[in-house]
Amino acid sequence: MLHIKEEAARCLLCEDAPCTKACIKGDPARAIRAIRFDNIKNAGRWIADCSDVDLERAEQACIHYDQPIRLREMFKKSDAPASCPPPLAPLRITFCGIPCENPFFLASSAICTNYEMVARAFDMGWAGVFYKTICKQDIQEVSPRFDAIKEGTSFAGFRNMEQLSENPYEVDFDILKRLKQNYPSKVVVASIMGQYEEEWIELAKMAEEAGCDAVELNFSCPQMRLTGMGSDVGQNPELVTFYTSYVKRNVKIPVIPKMTPNITQVNQPAMGSYFAGADAISAINTIKSITFSPEAEVSEKKTISGYSGRAVKPIAQRFILEMAQNTIMKNIQFSGIGGIETWRDALEFIQIGCCNVQVCTAVMQYGYRIIDDLIMGMQTYLTERSLAAGKTITIEDIVGEQLPSFVLPADLDRDTMVLPKIDREKCIGCGRCHISCTDGGHQAITFDLDVRQPHIIGQKCVGCHLCRLVCPTGAIGLSNRFNKKGK
Numbered sequence: 001m002l003h004i005k006e007e008a009a010r011c012l013l014c015e016d017a018p019c020t021k022a023c024i025k026g027d028p029a030r031a032i033r034a035i036r037f038d039n040i041k042n043a044g045r046w047i048a049d050c051s052d053v054d055l056e057r058a059e060q061a062c063i064h065y066d067q068p069i070r071l072r073e074m075f076k077k078s079d080a081p082a083s084c085p086p087p088l089a090p091l092r093i094t095f096c097g098i099p100c101e102n103p104f105f106l107a108s109s110a111i112c113t114n115y116e117m118v119a120r121a122f123d124m125g126w127a128g129v130f131y132k133t134i135c136k137q138d139i140q141e142v143s144p145r146f147d148a149i150k151e152g153t154s155f156a157g158f159r160n161m162e163q164l165s166e167n168p169y170e171v172d173f174d175i176l177k178r179l180k181q182n183y184p185s186k187v188v189v190a191s192i193m194g195q196y197e198e199e200w201i202e203l204a205k206m207a208e209e210a211g212c213d214a215v216e217l218n219f220s221c222p223q224m225r226l227t228g229m230g231s232d233v234g235q236n237p238e239l240v241t242f243y244t245s246y247v248k249r250n251v252k253i254p255v256i257p258k259m260t261p262n263i264t265q266v267n268q269p270a271m272g273s274y275f276a277g278a279d280a281i282s283a284i285n286t287i288k289s290i291t292f293s294p295e296a297e298v299s300e301k302k303t304i305s306g307y308s309g310r311a312v313k314p315i316a317q318r319f320i321l322e323m324a325q326n327t328i329m330k331n332i333q334f335s336g337i338g339g340i341e342t343w344r345d346a347l348e349f350i351q352i353g354c355c356n357v358q359v360c361t362a363v364m365q366y367g368y369r370i371i372d373d374l375i376m377g378m379q380t381y382l383t384e385r386s387l388a389a390g391k392t393i394t395i396e397d398i399v400g401e402q403l404p405s406f407v408l409p410a411d412l413d414r415d416t417m418v419l420p421k422i423d424r425e426k427c428i429g430c431g432r433c434h435i436s437c438t439d440g441g442h443q444a445i446t447f448d449l450d451v452r453q454p455h456i457i458g459q460k461c462v463g464c465h466l467c468r469l470v471c472p473t474g475a476i477g478l479s480n481r482f483n484k485k486g487k
């Protein structure tokens, strides 16, 4: 049994993929990338003309350090239609009154620190940039400055100690000016950080003079060398309010404070910035964390610094949700950040109220090219929904559509339950569900060693679904919801 997604996850996503070079008739590496980034419905387009022989040649050319990626088996099993019509749904959306060609932006970080980088990303399809944070301080970075918790060859989470732009601020504003001049349809946002009020105002004015579409206020970097900057500000609602209002009073372009997740009640600084006139709110910056790898030490010392990447997505989404559910902050828009790798991640942020999303760690790992599947995956999704609805569904239509499904714990239905259901065809008899239910659940699964099959004891099962989550083959699904009293 080959798990297509697991096999795709094993692929090294080589830059100039030898498999594709050897294949000639198609682009298996691109097809794998589509699968890897949740765009499986379109994967077929890149291997539609490939015979088994072409794929065998590609497989033989694979440079994987362990086993070649099983391309033939993978694509035989792919349920992707060989030639599906191109998804045409437009992804346009207006953010802070600024037209955006799609909702995908580079997040202020190492992925956008000079003109050439951003220009390349724009050429590849990114709608805009929140440029690396500009400041007036002398930024002295450490080496090394990154660490990662790895899962296979990918980052489950990523820790960084990087601060702000190392360029002189005049150089950065000149870069932004040239970017806006040469890419007028792209959205150029200056991220800035001042040390005190005059500096915030000066940098914001320079952003406006450079022609930037908006200015993001970095209240959230968790590893600043100087105290009273970054997340020290974001954790202090009064300072967030003051600095937002100073900037707001001095520029006409939209002002977008960026929130820190290193706080319990994000609505306190968020409301401060809202009442100070913020046009939108970005969230989240990185989460304070530590890791232990000796290789990541700086001359044998470690420090608290920011965590990002896939692991932080649910936490980032909770921050967006809390702000989006805050009925006091009317008509404020959100820019979602944190762990976004695929169009589906982006969709989730949009469905809880974001008008656009920003991506950092995924680009650091895989490059700007992930924009291809972000765009195509989202277009396919909207095209399918439009066809089903008999009318065009746009990104704007789906902003916040999932908000009503999030309620307080007290408002959840506690009278009914759903039992897990085992699909015998898929079950391989590994016993993982049994061991988890026995040691971490309610001893509601028996395991018949003779036939290597688990059985759910309905009377004991509480419907927690730990078994479904640990099953490696997806053999455990849901049965119908029923009233507990009738159990």
Ligand SMILES: Cc1cc2nc3c(=O)[nH]c(=O)nc-3n(C[C@H](O)[C@H](O)[C@H](O)COP(=O)(O)O)c2cc1C
Residues within 6 Å of the ligand: 107, 108, 109, 110, 132, 133, 158, 160, 162, 163, 164, 165, 191, 218, 221, 258, 284, 285, 286, 307, 308, 309, 310, 312, 337, 338, 339, 340, 358, 359, 360, 361, 362
């Ligand atoms: C190496 C690195 C540098 C960053 N630099 C900045 C920065 O200069 N300004 C800022 O507002 N956020 C900065 N961030 C935070 C990102 O913009 C983003 O908020 C965070 O990484 C979460 O998104 P992600 O999970 O897609 O990486 C940085 C993140 C990383 C990993």
Ligand code: SF4
Residues within 6 Å of the ligand: 010, 011, 012, 013, 014, 017, 018, 019, 020, 029, 032, 061, 062, 063, 064, 068, 069
């Ligand atoms: S050569 Fe192998 S590892 Fe590299 S992209 Fe192709 S299939 Fe993936």
Ligand code: SF4
Residues within 6 Å of the ligand: 422, 426, 427, 428, 429, 430, 431, 432, 433, 434, 453, 454, 470, 471, 472, 473, 474, 475, 476
């Ligand atoms: S975890 Fe899944 S595959 Fe393993 S025994 Fe249970 S149902 Fe079968």
